[in-house]
Amino acid sequence: LLHEPRILILDEPSTGLDPAGVQEFRELIRSLNGEGYTIFLSSHVLPEIQQVCNRVGILRRGQLVAEDTIDNLRDRLVEKSAARITIMATGIDDALLERVRAIDGVAMADRSEWGMMVQAEPGTIVQSEVNETLVRGGAKVTGFTTLQPSLEDVFLDITGGETDV
16 A cells, blocks of 8 residues: 555455454445555455445356446346345234235235235335235334345355355
8 A cells, every 4th residue: 555556456354353453444445445446355255345345256166257236236136036025014914914915926925023024026026016005904014125135145146056166
């Protein structure tokens, strides 16, 4: 950094750091990137990469098999995978549960202690219809979240879950 390099290449840079050091490292990386530095990080700690990187490349057996923004890679996975929806709600009785299960595109719906979990069929969008069905059926919906795939989910999908990548 003393010579203001245009590109930094870092291999597993947070290995051995305590949690405070990891947080400080992430802030430093973001700051340097904001100043115009290009930073290549090599790491197996995918949640950390997800927090600091705006583009990722995924290698499989030494070959670059994917390179894009994390959001674009997630979108590709979402198109072919089932959306998982977490709903915080009260007032979901058996009849309302069955109405949600009957929605085209709903693969699974089950009650939980805090509301409901719904899984959509791959490539379908059911969030609006599920919410509308619950509200019209008398449920009090207080939270509605579609779980996004993590970078780890994307990596496992692209590499086929192989362990020797």
